[in-house]
Amino acid sequence: MERLVPNDGVLRLSSRSQRIPPGSFDLNTVWKLAVIILFSSMVYKIILSPSKQRHFPTWAALEYTLLTRVFGATDTPDLKTKLDNSWKDLFRPIEQMFLSDGGATAAIAKANVLSSASSFVTFATNTTHMQRWELSAGLRIVTPDSPNQSGVVEASFQSIVRDFGACITIPLLYGNDFLDRSPQLLADFWEFDNYIFPLMMIGIPSWAPFKTIKNGIAARTRVADAIEALYQRIDQYQRGQPINYNADMSDISTAALERSKVYVREDWTFRQRGQGDFAILFGQNANTHPMLFWFLTYVYSTPGLLQQLREETAPYVKVSQSSPPPDSSMDVTALSRNCPLMKSCIFETYRLATDAASIRYVARPITIKDGVYQHELKPGMYISVAHSVNQRDPSIYQNPDKFTPDRFLQVDPKTGKPVARRGALRPWGAGAAMCKGRTFAEKEIIALGTAIFSLWNITPASGTWKLPAMVPGTGVKKPVEDIRVRITRRILP
Numbered sequence: 425m426e427r428l429v430p431n432d433g434v435l436r437l438s439s440r441s442q443r444i445p446p447g448s449f450d451l452n453t454v455w456k457l458a459v460i461i462l463f464s465s466m467v468y469k470i471i472l473s474p475s476k477q478r479h480f481p482t483w484a485a486l487e488y489t490l491l492t493r494v495f496g497a498t499d500t501p502d503l504k505t506k507l508d509n510s511w512k513d514l515f516r517p518i519e520q521m522f523l524s525d526g527g528a529t530a531a532i533a534k535a536n537v538l539s540s541a542s543s544f545v546t547f548a549t550n551t552t553h554m555q556r557w558e559l560s561a562g563l564r565i566v567t568p569d570s571p572n573q574s575g576v577v578e579a580s581f582q583s584i585v586r587d588f589g590a591c592i593t594i595p596l597l598y599g600n601d602f603l604d605r606s607p608q609l610l611a612d613f614w615e616f617d618n619y620i621f622p623l624m625m626i627g628i629p630s631w632a633p634f635k636t637i638k639n640g641i642a643a644r645t646r647v648a649d650a651i652e653a654l655y656q657r658i659d660q661y662q663r664g665q666p667i668n669y670n671a672d673m674s675d676i677s678t679a680a681l682e683r684s685k686v687y688v689r690e691d692w693t694f695r696q697r698g699q700g701d702f703a704i705l706f707g708q709n710a711n712t713h714p715m716l717f718w719f720l721t722y723v724y725s726t727p728g729l730l731q732q733l734r735e736e737t738a739p740y741v742k743v744s745q746s747s748p749p750p751d752s753s754m755d756v757t758a759l760s761r762n763c764p765l766m767k768s769c770i771f772e773t774y775r776l777a778t779d780a781a782s783i784r785y786v787a788r789p790i791t792i793k794d795g796v797y798q799h800e801l802k803p804g805m806y807i808s809v810a811h812s813v814n815q816r817d818p819s820i821y822q823n824p825d826k827f828t829p830d831r832f833l834q835v836d837p838k839t840g841k842p843v844a845r846r847g848a849l850r851p852w853g854a855g856a857a858m859c860k861g862r863t864f865a866e867k868e869i870i871a872l873g874t875a876i877f878s879l880w881n882i883t884p885a886s887g888t889w890k891l892p893a894m895v896p897g898t899g900v901k902k903p904v905e906d907i908r909v910r911i912t913r914r915i916l917p
């Protein structure tokens with residue numbers, strides 16, 4: 425990569441196939457739409473610095489473009505005004521639930537993670553007895569589970585892990601009734617994520633006459649329909665009116681209830697509420713569960729690591745053969761604070777699997793002086809700060825393609841104990857628009873990951889771990905193909 429990058433640290437969008445000599449230039453005259461600013465660039469710091477935010481507003485054009493182009497809202501001056509008036513207030517409850525340490529810990533504590541993980545696979549042969557997350561995993565019973573023999577089931581690992589994550593976390597935001605009422609929702613969500621999100625991001629119109637787009641847009645519509653119907657019920661609930669289907673509203677999160685109040689205040693239609701919250705459902709699920717999949721894949725496939733992590737986490741997760749384990753037996757705060765090897769493995773997973781970028785819209789012209797270079801950024805341009813370009817740079821990370829569990833471990837000079845430090849990694853983006861769900865996401869990976877590796881043994885169905893190649897995803901890379909694995913209950917000490 426660095427051979428393609430000129431010394432000024434700025435890579436033009438289409439320069440992957442060209443070499444551009446460094447020098448002073450006017451970006452706008454050459455590249456009308458976008459540039460990629462590299463991690464190492466001075467420009468990076470300037471664009472993401474708080475003092476320059478008026479040149480690169482974090483919401484404004486970009487978020488409105490996402491709402492209309494990607495999540496399907498109709499572009500009208502009226503919607504633009506509503507969004508301008510409400511986006512800060514719509515974000516606030518999300519930050520309280522997903523960004524604050526207290527909110528994220530409380531949310532995870534509500535999730536019954538251990539008890540759900542104890543039925544990660546049920547060994548059921550009939551789909552009506554399976555857990556929802558098992559349905560997409562192409563399960564095959566290798567050995568039935570019985571009092572005399574331990575069951576073995578074969579499954580597609582990415583599918584089961586990401587749907588497990590989604591089934592645990594979506595109800596935290598929207599309540600259990602939401603998923604129960606929308607059996608198709610997970611399949612539609614991943615179809616949208618896999619096919620439609622990237623195409624809409626690069627500007628393919630939703631009417632383009634291709635089957636993939638037609639099916640993906642239909643999936644997108646069904647997801648937005650489900651969220652719209654939810655916000656109708658929330659509205660009825662908040663007005664004290666009879667609720668459609670007499671649905672249970674007792675476990676809807678404060679975040680969704682508070683967002684509803686903002687939607688009402690600014691007169692968003694129910695359709696617009698469905699599309700506005702689709703963006704949040706997407707943020708909550710699109711990256712965290714693929715990340716959980718890579719983390720668990722590295723844990724199970726790296727020789728000796730599973731045993732080390734089970735030992736490190738054992739004091740904070742009490743599991744026994746009693747099924748299901750009580751939820752109080754997992755201390756997520758202690759797992760986050762006292763397990764440096766696991767933290768280092770999570771950072772190493774970020775390094776290998778994230779593709780984070782901070783996209784900013786240039787609202788006001790700005791000239792950036794960067795040593796001998798001078799960059800003219802003009803209104804209407806989009807800047808994409810690609811945080812991941814250095815993550816596999818051999819001059820920074822030795823053996824950059826290898827998963828090295830203790831890569832981020834250091835000895836704390838004060839205590840003499842090992843600590844994990846993320847260093848220059850930026851999986852959550854940077855600046856004011858940095859990920860609003862990062863605290864929750866990391867705790868989720870810790871809690872769900874620990875629950876699964878504490879309770880289950882997982883081996884490759886082929887007999888040898890062969891990790892699939894990675895392709896760019898939304899913010900986390902995707903495997904080119906799923907991994908078939910065999911899952912058995914761990915015989916607990």
Ligand code: HEM
Nearest residue numbers: 707708711712715780782852853854857858859860861865
């Ligand atoms: C491993 C999981 C996740 C990764 C890797 C990730 C990554 C990112 C990145 C790279 C950005 C762009 C930041 C920037 O522009 O500088 C972002 C934005 C955002 N993320 Fe996440 N995210 C994750 C999980 C979550 C979760 C669980 C939520 C919960 C709702 C969430 C909500 C958001 C929101 C609302 C934004 C937009 C922030 C803004 O525009 O101010 N993310 N995320």
